[in-house]
Amino acid sequence: MLRALGFPRCPLRMLRVPNRSVADGQAATPVPVSYCVFDGASARPPLVLLHGLFGNKGNFASLAKAIVRRSGRKVLTVDARNHGDSPHHPLMTYEAMSDDVRLLLRQLRLDRCVLVGHSMGGRTAMAVALRWPELVERLLCVDISPSGTSAVSSLGRLVEALKAVELPEGVPLSTARRLVQEQLRKDIQDLSVLRFLLTNLVSAEGRVVWRVNLDAVSRHLDGLTRLPSFEAPYSGPVLFLGGAKSPYISSEDFPEIERLFPEAEIEYVPDAGHWVHADQPQHFVDAVCRFLEQPPS
Known part of the structure; x- marks a missing residue:
């Protein structure tokens, strides 16, 4: 039974969009994604942490260590395709990214896991659980719902702003990030968001490049703002x-959450926005560890 704790102050208007499955007629070929392992002594199923759009496996590193200390479980942090150290691929859908997670579990010979995903990673985790429920002991989705949102236009403007940046040449990475930040300030006023995006600038073969595949994100952005139909x-x-200051899980989402996840509970973290785990890391770790100890319904 759905139970919501601490309802947020910011309701979100939802946009329902018809589902398309594999985009552009391309085959959904799984890719071997990059991951880090934080070992724990427990034999219980490990946690697999999936980041959001423009993120990478490093977003959860300190939190993974804290969860291992508290729960004893092994934790894996994973780079989605087209992010971090994972391969770039022209196809970027939730079907494809959930295939990647399934491939990783097979490669590591994991029969079951706990999936924890933020934003895009949360919807990827939902897709894995809905497609292969036998692989998922339990599921935790951070500040995202299965419903489509109206954020696609603002995200599109953000991606185009990143693509329009003139990347500096012949300067250290720290200098390049400062110069790119100056270029982006007119389009991205939120300094915390801007600094987060700049973590995607890296040095590769003597050049400064975006490690996120902006072309693939741009091409599939519409599909990333909703979960496929199940x-x-x-x-x-x-x-x-959810974050109590974030609009990404609202009461309008509750019917679809209850339809797809009948045993779901919803909890809102006080004084947290969309990046719940960054805004309130201790509360995030507490919530994860409490959830791990709850007996199955």
């Missing part, structure tokens, strides 16, 4: 952990 629900334990 009929059969996932009946395992689920927690939707």
